[in-house]
Amino acid sequence: MVKKKIEKNNEYYREKYLRYIPTAFCPGCGNGIILNALVRALDRLVENGQLNMKNLVAVSGIGCSGWITSPYLKADTLHTTHGRAIAFATGVKLANPKLNVLVLTGDGDGAAIGGNHLIHAARRNIDMTVILVNNQVYGMTSGQTAPTTPYKAITTTTPGGNPEHPFDLAKLVEGANGSFVARTTVAHPRHIQKLIEQAITHKGFSFIEVKTTCPTYYGRRNPPKDPPSMVKQLKEITSRTDPNKIPIGVFKEEQRPTFYEQLMSIKKVKTEEE
Amino acid sequence: MSGKKVFLLGNHALAKGAIAAGCNFVTGYPITPASEVLEQISLEFLNYPDRVYIQMEDEIASIAALIGASWAGAKTMTATSGPGFSLMQENLSYAYMTETPLVIAVLQRSGPSTGQATLPGQQEFYQARFGAHGDYEAIVFSPWSVQEMFDLAIKSFNTSEELRHPVILLADGEIGHMRENMVLPDPEEIKIVNRRRPKTVPYPPFQPDEDYIPPMPLFGEGHNLLITGSSHDSNGFRNADPELHRKNLERMKKKVQTRIDQLTDYHSELDPRGDAEIILISFGAAARPTYHAVRKLREEGIKTDFLRLRTLWPFNDKVIGSFLEGKTHAFVVEMNQGKLVREIERVGNKYGVKSVLVGKIGGVVHTSKEIIQKVHSELKKAD
Structure with missing residues (x-):
């Protein structure tokens, strides 16, 4: 029997992987690009027999990034409290290790209020994939400064320019011993897709920082203001090879036992009850 | 009641009660006078290949992981004291809103703040009821002996599972750190209640039966669950409609209040x-x-x-x-x-x-x- 070839147009991805669209994202927001890359990556993994959608749990926090999977992604989703997505996800994964756990978080959610959970999950090598969407600002609360806001950038709470320097999140997670660390931007949608496929198939804690655009709340106060120029700028300031630009690509990929494997390995020890 | 006579520390009895109730997922963060609960659980879980203890980075993460684990099918508990309980309150409110079964054992000490950290108190009577933000019903049990640390731990799990609702076991440092005789009942004599499960897939996660209790679908069963702390319809879709919100909160209140005589123990x-x-x-x-x-x-x-x-x-x-x-x-x-x-x-x-x-x-x-x-x-x- 000849297998009927399915035409993979936008309608196919919408039907199969999304609950509904259009999304609530602002014009020029990068979240739609990330959602698009995500469903294409999931589809590829399903086709290759590397993922069963029934086992996927998408955990997200509070902020615009949290909406990428909840409610749009047609899968089990857990939309948590602000900053705690990775801690909730740790419970999901350890209670049922068969599940594939994906976390969608933002720079405020994942690096400010939730920064502690990020580094500890990386250190423990909990088997999950964290996609941290970095728009350099608090978008959902209308443009306050974040720990990722560039030095001297104007936000609603740094009207005279940001006096702080931002986190390098990839380096942070690498320093915390995450076993897969990568960065890309919404100017590189195919790269996002490829990295998500790699990260989900990676056994252990995998982290992808996706630099994105927020024309509504970051762009309105900082050049270049219009969405196309912001995407173009992301292409110009990042590079896989030029050491003078913001590096993108896979920075670390290492195989080591996950937390759950380590925990099971000590189970053989029997102790006397008191 | 037949069983084994033992001489136990209150906190160890609590841990043994949780294990007997089928608790298979425990998180925690060290705090006096609750640490012995976590120590005993981590020790005894070595003998259970399918049970997980993890010490989290703080109490916020401890309860967050319980909620995730509960939706993945686990029976979950953490143990803490007043200050750690304060850190848990935001996610406890999330657990009330999402009707997530879990047990928090609170070993009260004398505050406010660090206060007399090593000495007992009974100051969390209202924190256990009103500590979390929002409008909800709380279920709180209080033991007075080592025996009741064991018995009420089981009751806390059974109640939490039956009602799909968080339960607080509000003990104090005095009982937690006391050793006395108790009877460990034979396992077959212990009544275990497990959460009601839906009969169909997919099942809406917030669709109650006539007695106000929603059966609980789990991750990985093909329900495509939408779980959120925002106001939601029975399918879990965010919806801030005033009528929907009112009906949902009233239903959650009735879930507890219509069972008040069953819950009242004295x-x-x-x-x-x-x-x-x-x-x-x-x-x-x-x-x-x-x-x-x-x-x-x-x-x-x-x-x-x-x-x-x-x-x-x-x-x-x-x-x-x-x-x-x-x-x-x-x-x-x-x-x-x-x-x-x-x-x-x-x-x-x-x-x-x-x-x-x-x-x-x-x-x-x-x-x-x-x-x-x-x-x-x-x-x-x-x-």
């Missing part, structure tokens, strides 16, 4: 001569010297009833009122500056009962003598 001993003039009411560690004081007062000829609350919340006005009716005084013995006494006063006012606080702070349990003296001086005033 230990009472009425004066055998009948028609007692006064009643002594207490809970937890403070109920122990209270019990002794009651017997002494009776010997003195004062007709005295004894009431010890095992269920602190929901507060059963009707049942507690039935004990207050006909009394001149209700003496409320507690290790704080007046918490339970406010509730007793509220109910007692309907029956013309004078409610008197016998409070004690300082991290030391009352002596029965102190309680008796307070009763004497108060009755003298009334003469």
